[in-house]
Amino acid sequence: MAVTELPTAGMLPGGPGEGVQVVIAGEELPTQEMTLSIGPQHPSTHGVLRVVLTLDGERIDTATPVIGYMHRAFDKLSEARDYRQIIALSNRHDWLSAFGNELGVALATERLMGIEVPERAQWIRMLMAEWNRVLNHLMFLGSFGLELGAMTPMFYAFREREDIQTLMEMATGARMHFTYCRVGGLKEDLPKGFLQYSEVLVKRIRHRLLDYEGLLLGNEIFKKRTVGIGVLPGEVAKSYGVTGPILHASGVAEDSRKTEPYLKYSEVDFDVPVGNHGDSFDRFNVLFHRIEQSLKIIEQVHAKLPAGPIMPGKMPKYLKPPEGWTYVRTENSLGETGYYLVSRGDTKPWRLKMRTPSFHNVSMIPYLLKGVLLPDLIAVLGSVFFVVGDVDR
Amino acid sequence: MIFYHFFSNPWAVFALKLAAVFIFFLTAPLFLGYVEHKGLAHMQSRLGPMEAGKFHGWAQLIADGVKFIQKEDIVPDAADRRIFMLAPMIVIIPVSLVFLVIPFGPAAVSCHAPAGAGACGFWGENFDVGIFFVLAISAISVIGMLMAGWASANKFSLIGAIRGAAQLIAYELPLVLAASAVAMQAGTLSLVGIGDAQKAYWFVFPQIARFIIFVIASLAELSRPPFDMPIADSEIIFGHMTEYTGIRFGLFLLSEYAGIVSLSAIAVVLYLGAWHGFFVPWIPGPIWTLAKIGALSFLVIWLRATYPRLREDQLQKMAWKYLIPIALVNILLTMIFKVVF
Numbered sequence: 001m002a003v004t005e006l007p008t009a010g011m012l013p014g015g016p017g018e019g020v021q022v023v024i025a026g027e028e029l030p031t032q033e034m035t036l037s038i039g040p041q042h043p044s045t046h047g048v049l050r051v052v053l054t055l056d057g058e059r060i061d062t063a064t065p066v067i068g069y070m071h072r073a074f075d076k077l078s079e080a081r082d083y084r085q086i087i088a089l090s091n092r093h094d095w096l097s098a099f100g101n102e103l104g105v106a107l108a109t110e111r112l113m114g115i116e117v118p119e120r121a122q123w124i125r126m127l128m129a130e131w132n133r134v135l136n137h138l139m140f141l142g143s144f145g146l147e148l149g150a151m152t153p154m155f156y157a158f159r160e161r162e163d164i165q166t167l168m169e170m171a172t173g174a175r176m177h178f179t180y181c182r183v184g185g186l187k188e189d190l191p192k193g194f195l196q197y198s199e200v201l202v203k204r205i206r207h208r209l210l211d212y213e214g215l216l217l218g219n220e221i222f223k224k225r226t227v228g229i230g231v232l233p234g235e236v237a238k239s240y241g242v243t244g245p246i247l248h249a250s251g252v253a254e255d256s257r258k259t260e261p262y263l264k265y266s267e268v269d270f271d272v273p274v275g276n277h278g279d280s281f282d283r284f285n286v287l288f289h290r291i292e293q294s295l296k297i298i299e300q301v302h303a304k305l306p307a308g309p310i311m312p313g314k315m316p317k318y319l320k321p322p323e324g325w326t327y328v329r330t331e332n333s334l335g336e337t338g339y340y341l342v343s344r345g346d347t348k349p350w351r352l353k354m355r356t357p358s359f360h361n362v363s364m365i366p367y368l369l370k371g372v373l374l375p376d377l378i379a380v381l382g383s384v385f386f387v388v389g390d391v392d393r
Numbered sequence: 394m395i396f397y398h399f400f401s402n403p404w405a406v407f408a409l410k411l412a413a414v415f416i417f418f419l420t421a422p423l424f425l426g427y428v429e430h431k432g433l434a435h436m437q438s439r440l441g442p443m444e445a446g447k448f449h450g451w452a453q454l455i456a457d458g459v460k461f462i463q464k465e466d467i468v469p470d471a472a473d474r475r476i477f478m479l480a481p482m483i484v485i486i487p488v489s490l491v492f493l494v495i496p497f498g499p500a501a502v503s504c505h506a507p508a509g510a511g512a513c514g515f516w517g518e519n520f521d522v523g524i525f526f527v528l529a530i531s532a533i534s535v536i537g538m539l540m541a542g543w544a545s546a547n548k549f550s551l552i553g554a555i556r557g558a559a560q561l562i563a564y565e566l567p568l569v570l571a572a573s574a575v576a577m578q579a580g581t582l583s584l585v586g587i588g589d590a591q592k593a594y595w596f597v598f599p600q601i602a603r604f605i606i607f608v609i610a611s612l613a614e615l616s617r618p619p620f621d622m623p624i625a626d627s628e629i630i631f632g633h634m635t636e637y638t639g640i641r642f643g644l645f646l647l648s649e650y651a652g653i654v655s656l657s658a659i660a661v662v663l664y665l666g667a668w669h670g671f672f673v674p675w676i677p678g679p680i681w682t683l684a685k686i687g688a689l690s691f692l693v694i695w696l697r698a699t700y701p702r703l704r705e706d707q708l709q710k711m712a713w714k715y716l717i718p719i720a721l722v723n724i725l726l727t728m729i730f731k732v733v734f
Contacts, residue, residue: 155438221700
């Protein structure tokens with residue numbers, strides 16, 4: 001885009017034998033980089049992430065994510081709430097994977113207190129966590145398409161999400177912030193007809209995934225926009241602490257459901273889809289196939305769900321974990337969510353530190369955006385799956 | 394007898410035609426906008442507008458228009474005030490002028506215009522250089538786009554306007570090349586003449602490649618998906634329209650839909666046999682023309698529901714590497730056929 005090639009002085013042809021002398025003042029025209037602040041209110045950053053770009057034409061020189069517009073001090077707030085209240089608190093920072101978040105808090109507390117969770121409750125927790133994962137991934141499947149200009153997948157995704165939310169509402173009474181986990185088990189058992197509807201839904205969504213395949217994965221323009229864009233090598237991803245679908249797309253199959261199974265994940269059969277190149281297309285592809293794997297797990301839960309209680313027989317009136325600490329890893333929808341819980345024997349945690357996947361995903365933005373074109377900003381930003389509430393907490 | 398006197402007055406006829414063109418220019422985009430609302434909605438398993446006007450939201454766009462008029466007309470402090478306010482007019486006037494020369498039907502059988510038989514029919518004005526006029530005038534809109542982008546004093550607007558200008562320069566060429574081959578085949582630059590020449594067969598049949606090039610280039614000129622980079626809402630908010638509010642924004646939107654109708658109309662006249670129908674010849678010509686324009690406009694809407702957006706450089710590559718060479722070869726072939734047969 002340099003304008004320096006322009007001649008400093010030249011002749012514009014006029015009539016025969018004459019001309020106009022054009023003198024451009026100065027040795028060369030100065031060029032200047034443009035600073036563009038995208039966000040916090042901008043249609044392409046879902047939520048309030050701000051990215052400050054310096055542009056050379058349409059090419060991005062540097063990109064700096066600015067976070068903190070949605071900081072709500074969940075970690076600190078947890079220190080003033082008791083263990084039962086934290087569950088209602090924790091499903092709000094990442095509103096797209098509410099059940100996955102509350103599950104982690106329950107797991108950490110149970111581990112610290114040494115509570116044995118009934119078999120049935122563990123299976124149901126797994127069922128809900130996987131449905132929540134599908135719910136989350138559908139959202140990103142749709143929004144990524146929307147950011148690239150394909151409107152329709154978004155509406156299809158919301159059609160499917162509506163069905164799943166109806167299902168979750170049957171059991172939990174809520175459509176978004178489920179608060180279905182309790183320390184020790186679950187709020188209540190599954191209602192009548194839940195499993196039948198769940199089975200119908202697995203079939204329906206599996207069938208409808210073909211639509212997404214046709215509209216996005218198989219679409220020439222979609223491939224042109226995403227293949228080879230925002231390549232993230234596995235080593236770099238690991239060094240940034242990136243987890244979940246983004247790490248898998250870079251070819252690293254690290255999934256705590258496999259490597260450090262919690263609940264009953266060791267008893268179900270599923271794969272961790274991985275990509276080869278770590279580009280935007282791979283990230284999207286991995287996300288898509290994770291839905292299929294989740295549906296596979298859900299089907300196995302349907303077959304294996306045992307009867308029995310959903311809460312241990314006797315629970316203490318006040319939850320007072322003994323002094324000590326624990327760290328629980330869960331494979332949440334967007335990646336690994338860790339819960340570092342320190343107790344001083346009180347009804348409230350002394351410290352609860354959450355390690356959220358979105359925060360680490362967002363830290364990749366400067367690396368991924370260096371040197372890409374402005375339109376590719378969207379293809380990259382949309383494929384670095386994050387929820388702003390989960391970044392800031 | 395009074396009718397005879399009225400129609401033999403060229404000024405009265407001219408005023409009547411002008412009024413008809415103006416009404417068409419105002420209503421066709423509204424109708425198309427409604428079809429887009431409902432069509433897109435049903436393709437995306439939604440209902441679309443359902444409330445305004447009671448029956449399936451038919452009055453939604455009228456309500457939108459009234460809303461646009463009521464809104465405050467904001468001009469940003471840093472904007473170049475006069476140019477900012479002028480830009481929407483520059484965009485919309487050329488689009489409206491295109492409708493003046495589109496022939497909707499054959500020449501009237503009995504014509505009372507002083508110029509004699511064949512001089513009047515279902516068109517505003519029969520220029521000898523109709524096709525040239527249409528292509529030239531529709532390219533003026535980009536100046537308005539650049540004015541809007543520059544005067545808004547907004548970086549997103551500027552990027553959008555530059556993209557729009559680059560896109561127009563790249564796609565004007567295949568558009569003109571594709572159209573000029575039609576003129577060659579028909580042997581006339583007059584749109585009415587081109588329509589007449591398709592009595593035996595529509596030009597789309599021998600020249601399908603040219604038709605596809607024309608449609609792709611028109612989509613790019615209109616900045617409609619998959620070529621809507623100048624207004625890519627997820628990247629640059631709304632391109633050159635970002636800072637506009639109220640009626641000026643409404644004018645931009647109107648010009649977008651009017652643009653779809655006008656370019657569809659041109660494509661129909663150039664390739665799809667203008668007013669010539671098939672199977673049911675008793676249906677009058679203007680109905681045929683309108684039906685074909687509607688079908689082509691619907692295709693534009695359909696594409697919006699289907700495709701993601703291309704990138705600006707990919708778009709340029711497509712124009713210069715594929716469309717223009719194909720169009721040039723096409724012209725060559727047309728010339729050879731014209732000379733040999």
